Amino acid sequence: MKEIDLLVIGAGPAGLGAAIEAGRYGASVIIVDDQDKPGGQLFKQIHKFFGSKEHQASIRGFQIGQELLAEAGALGIEINLSTKVTGIFDDKIVSLITDDENVSSIKPRKIVLATGGAEKALTFPGWTLPGVITAGAAQTLCNIERVLPGKRIVMIGSGNVGLIVSYQLLQAGAEVAALIEAGNKIGGYAVHAAKIKRAGIPIIMGHTIISAKGKNQVEEIEIIALDKNWNHIPGSEKSFKADTICLAVGLNPDTRLARLAGCRMEYYPSLGGFLPLHDVNMESSINGIFVAGDLAGIEEANTALDEGRLAGISSAASLGYIKKELFPELRKEIWGRLGSLRDGSLGAKRLSAKRELIGEKEIHTDLSDSNTPDQPADYTLKDFQESPGFPSENRIKRGAVACIECAQEIPCNPCVDSCPSGAIIIKDSITKLPFLDQNRCTGCGLCLASCPGQAIFLLNYHYSDCKASVSFPYEYLPLPNPGETVMGVNRDGKPVAPVEIIKVDNRKRNDHTAIITVAVDKIFIHDIRSIKRGVRK
Amino acid sequence: MNRVTEHPILGSMETVKQVEITIDGKVITALEGETIAAALSANNIRIFRQTTRFKTFRKIFCGIGQCTDCIMIVDGKPNVRTCVTRVKAGMSVRTQIGRGEEIFHERD
Numbered sequence: 001m002k003e004i005d006l007l008v009i010g011a012g013p014a015g016l017g018a019a020i021e022a023g024r025y026g027a028s029v030i031i032v033d034d035q036d037k038p039g040g041q042l043f044k045q046i047h048k049f050f051g052s053k054e055h056q057a058s059i060r061g062f063q064i065g066q067e068l069l070a071e072a073g074a075l076g077i078e079i080n081l082s083t084k085v086t087g088i089f090d091d092k093i094v095s096l097i098t099d100d101e102n103v104s105s106i107k108p109r110k111i112v113l114a115t116g117g118a119e120k121a122l123t124f125p126g127w128t129l130p131g132v133i134t135a136g137a138a139q140t141l142c143n144i145e146r147v148l149p150g151k152r153i154v155m156i157g158s159g160n161v162g163l164i165v166s167y168q169l170l171q172a173g174a175e176v177a178a179l180i181e182a183g184n185k186i187g188g189y190a191v192h193a194a195k196i197k198r199a200g201i202p203i204i205m206g207h208t209i210i211s212a213k214g215k216n217q218v219e220e221i222e223i224i225a226l227d228k229n230w231n232h233i234p235g236s237e238k239s240f241k242a243d244t245i246c247l248a249v250g251l252n253p254d255t256r257l258a259r260l261a262g263c264r265m266e267y268y269p270s271l272g273g274f275l276p277l278h279d280v281n282m283e284s285s286i287n288g289i290f291v292a293g294d295l296a297g298i299e300e301a302n303t304a305l306d307e308g309r310l311a312g313i314s315s316a317a318s319l320g321y322i323k324k325e326l327f328p329e330l331r332k333e334i335w336g337r338l339g340s341l342r343d344g345s346l347g348a349k350r351l352s353a354k355r356e357l358i359g360e361k362e363i364h365t366d367l368s369d370s371n372t373p374d375q376p377a378d379y380t381l382k383d384f385q386e387s388p389g390f391p392s393e394n395r396i397k398r399g400a401v402a403c404i405e406c407a408q409e410i411p412c413n414p415c416v417d418s419c420p421s422g423a424i425i426i427k428d429s430i431t432k433l434p435f436l437d438q439n440r441c442t443g444c445g446l447c448l449a450s451c452p453g454q455a456i457f458l459l460n461y462h463y464s465d466c467k468a469s470v471s472f473p474y475e476y477l478p479l480p481n482p483g484e485t486v487m488g489v490n491r492d493g494k495p496v497a498p499v500e501i502i503k504v505d506n507r508k509r510n511d512h513t514a515i516i517t518v519a520v521d522k523i524f525i526h527d528i529r530s531i532k533r534g535v536r537k
Numbered sequence: 538m539n540r541v542t543e544h545p546i547l548g549s550m551e552t553v554k555q556v557e558i559t560i561d562g563k564v565i566t567a568l569e570g571e572t573i574a575a576a577l578s579a580n581n582i583r584i585f586r587q588t589t590r591f592k593t594f595r596k597i598f599c600g601i602g603q604c605t606d607c608i609m610i611v612d613g614k615p616n617v618r619t620c621v622t623r624v625k626a627g628m629s630v631r632t633q634i635g636r637g638e639e640i641f642h643e644r645d
Contacts, residue, residue, distance in 0.1 A: 035602070035621065046546045060546070118603050128606075130583040130596030137600025137620070145575035146550050148539040172541045216594050217583045254603075477545045512546045536543075 003107045004028045006315050007094055009257060010114035011079055012040020013301045014293025016068040017308025018112040018315070023075035025313070025321040030106065031072070032083040032096060039065040040116055042301060044139045046171075047164055048452035048511070050189075050412040052430045054337055055302040058414035058450050060511065064305075088261040092288060110288045110315040113258055114308055117251035117272060117294035122156060125211040131218030135165040135248035142172035150244025154221050155179040156209055160188035160300070162248030166196050169246075171475060173536045176201045177242050180223055182208045182230070185377050189346070190408040191453025194379070198530040199476075200493030205377065210237065212245055221245055251298045261289055268357060270349035271297030280358055281314035281331070282307060290315055299350060303341050310334045344409035344431035345375060375408060381491075381526055383407045388435040389424075391459075396525070400443025400460040404434050405529075406453060418450035448473050449510035458517070459525055468525040469502060471517040478534045479504055479514055488520055488528035496520075496527050540579050556626035573619035573630055574600070574607050585609050585619060589635030609633045 008019045011033035019029045037043070045061020056064050072079065080098065087095040088111070095105050119134040121127070131150060135157070138149045153174050155166045158181035166176050179196065184206050186193045193203060206226050213220040225236035253275040255265065263276035264285035276284045276291045284291050290311040293304035310331065317327040342351035376383060384390050389404025396403075404415065404424070413430040423440035424447060426432050445458040454473040463469035470488075480486055480501045488499035499518035506514040520528045542550045554569040560582060567576035574597045577585065584594045585607050598606035602621035611617040612629050615637025619630070 036623070041601075119599060121598075128593055128595060130585070130594050133597060134599050137597055140600040140620075141575060141578060141597075142541055143547070145571055145578075146541040146544070146547075147571075147575045147579045148541060149578065151539070171545055173543075217596070475545045477543055479545075514545075 001093070001105050001107050003109075004030050005108065005319055005321075006030075006110045006112065006312075007032065007106060007108035008112045008114060008312075009033075009085055009094075010040065010116055010293070010295075011035075011038035011081070012114060012116050012293060013042050013064075013068070013305040014116070014295070014308035014311070015040070015112065015114035016072055017305040018114060018290070018292055018312035019077050019308075020068065020071050020075060021309045021312030022112075022316040022321070023072070023077045023312075025316040027316045027319055027321050029075075029077050030108075031077060031079045032085065033079065033081055034084045036082045038069060038079050038081060041136065041139075042068075044136075044143045045164075045301060046143050046168060048414075048513070049302055050300075050410060050452050051302045051341060052337075052411075052413050053417060055306070055341065057302075057412060058418075058452055061301060064301075068305075085257055085260075088257065088289075109319060110290065111261075112282075112290045112292060112308070112311045112315060113261070113263075113276070113284070113295055114291070114293045114304075114311070115254045115257050115295045117298050118254045119247070120250045120252060122209070122247050122249045124209050126213055126218070129212050129214055129218050130216065131214065131243055132212055132245045132247065135161050135246045138244070138246045139165050139168060142169060142174070146172075148172060148174050149246070150218075150242075151175060152177050152242050153244040153246055154209075154240075154242045155246045155248055157181065157248035157250070158183075158187045158193065158203060158205075159248060159250065160192060161251075162246075163188045163192035163196060165246060165248060166201060167192065167199070170196065170199055170201070170533070171477075173477070177240060178202045178204050180204050180207050180209060182206070182226055185375060189410050189453065190375070190379050191406065191410070191455045194405070194491065195454055197492050198489065199533060200489065207238075208232075209245070213239075218243055218245055251294065253295045253298060255295065258284065258291060258295060261286060263289060263291070266357060268297065268353045270353045271299075277357060280335075281318075282311040283314060283318075288315075288318070297350065297354065300341065303338060306334050306338050306341070310338075340430050341411045343411060343429050346408075346410060347431075379405075379407050388433050389456075391436060391438045391441070395438040396459055397461050399462055400445075400458060401438060401441050402436060402443065402445070402447055403457045403459050404436055404447075404455065405457065406434055406451075406455045409433060410453070412452060414450045414452065415447045415456060418447045420444065420446060445471055445515060448515050449513040454513070457529060458515075461522065461525060463502075463519055466522065467519040468522045469517050469519050470499075470525060470528050471503075471515055472530050473513045474516045474530065475513055476533050477536055479506065480516065480531065480534060486518075486534070487532040488518060488524065489530050489532055490527045491529050493530070493532075495532065496524055499528060499531065501531075539581065556624060558624050558626070558628040558630055560630050561632055567624040569626075570623055573609065573611065573617075573622050573624055573628070576624050577619070577630070584632060586633040587635070610637050
């Protein structure tokens with residue numbers, strides 16, 4: 001039987017991170033994955049990631065996936081695909097089946113379980129009709145298989161998955177009829193919601209789906225308003241036509257193999273439900289079996305990657321590949337990065353759950369506990385004007401200036417690095433809001449394409465005597481042409497006034513985020529933030 | 538067809554060899570390397586199987602091989618997860634009824 005140092009189960013970001021780190025320090029590593037392609041869900045992520053430079057922020061998910069595979073390849077890490085784990089035994093012998101027919105066993109000294117998560121379903125009359133799919137399935141179809149899952153789609157759930165997949169469906173050319181959210185606040189990042197709002201997608205808050213109707217497939221969706229106690233409000237039912245309903249109602253850790261191995265489970269609702277208990281080294285209740293990524297609590301891909309790296313370092317250290325003095329330093333560095341990703345109001349629940357389950361001070365960041373006030377249900381111009389990234393009226397009237405409409409604390413700072421003048425500052429923690437040093441800002445506009453939230457605009461009050469110009473990021477087809485007149489829209493995607501396209505900057509460094517500049521009447525400088533999307537051929 | 542041939546981030550679709558497969562005996566065009574579920578979706582086929590008891594129709598749901606809602610009879614073998622099984626030229630795909638003992642005749 002083949003003996004190796006480390007077997008990593010799952011070739012997503014967590015598994016790749018673990019394998020790369022353990023391999024880097026000299027451990028012999030094999031990764032197995034049940035799918036026939038590596039990367040887990042990373043290759044479906046075509047948006048620019050949040051975080052800091054260390055988290056590879058502002059790089060698109062699939063590009064991070066390519067880099068990880070190249071890194072694993074350079075370290076000689078073997079990835080066995082189409083390989084399912086059928087047993088994990090007490091002596092860590094793992095039985096495998098490849099291509100559904102070839103049975104083998106392997107004896108690793110350590111195991112990292114990085115099995116990811118599974119999307120939750122939502123049940124309602126008609127939920128089994130063809131046309132009701134998970135948001136992940138929609139993402140797989142449109143970004144990997146390049147097939148639209150439907151023509152007119154309704155998204156259920158306003159977490160980051162619901163927001164991002166709605167945006168990606170628009171990018172692929174589908175119509176998103178609406179996004180339905182049962183709560184009274186957007187679940188995901190406000191900047192993701194802002195993108196689809198500018199595209200004119202209605203976000204219907206305080207509503208839930210009551211049925212999907214249709215003969216043999218979805219033809220219509222019925223929704224109803226909810227009161228404060230989540231009860232249906234009779235008489236508030238609304239129906240509209242749709243051929244596809246996407247469910248983005250959260251994920252559960254995929255604990256099947258962890259249970260099979262006998263790992264102790266605990267229930268943490270803010271991390272997605274039952275998950276294997278783990279310590280500060282990501283080691284489960286079973287000596288030598290480590291866990292990482294969504295299995296260890298549903299979070300974002302960059303968190304999964306860092307947790308994987310930690311599991312890899314811990315397993316390499318426990319095998320003696322890392323010096324005893326060095327290991328705590330490496331571990332602390334990763335916990336610091338993880339802490340910054342979990343900082344801020346949106347990460348607070350996950351951070352406190354991780355603290356509770358790990359029960360060590362180690363995972364404290366250097367940051368104070370977050371006391372961010374409750375977020376508003378919606379961010380308005382006033383919220384942006386009161387945030388530190390918004391230039392003053394006097395500054396705006398002096399000439400071209402960046403206008404940062406980022407009023408929600410999320411872990412992200414690529415704007416800081418993008419600015420050649422050092423005019424964007426984020427102090428203490430990457431979760432803090434960006435501060436614009438408006439006297440330093442030269443109005444070069446380089447920050448626009450760097451912002452994964454597409455929340456930075458360039459305002460030039462003095463474009464001409466009667467016109468101002470507004471520049472904004474734009475990632476749809478068709479791109480407009482300079483000289484064309486199109487409809488300028490506001491933050492809700494509502495038409496404001498016709499605008500002339502001055503410039504379409506799609507240079508390589510923007511990485512497919514075109515920066516469009518339009519001439520607008522000066523009075524609309526605070527209103528127009530995008531254009532009505534063109535019709536695809 | 539509802540293929541995403543042009544994409545603002547991913548660019549134009551690579552030219553891929555077309556292959557023919559059959560769905561309940563009818564020939565459709567698929568792209569080499571894509572999943573059966575993708576090929577059927579691209580051909581606007583939304584019914585993948587029918588349940589035993591209530592005779593309701595099912596289609597792709599999770600898209601990553603976890604839920605088994607998209608299982609069909611592929612080259613005579615029932616319960617094949619079509620969302621994680623790639624097409625091959627000449628492949629025969631049949632709508633599955635229940636566990637796959639009956640043959641589905643209703644496709645129009």
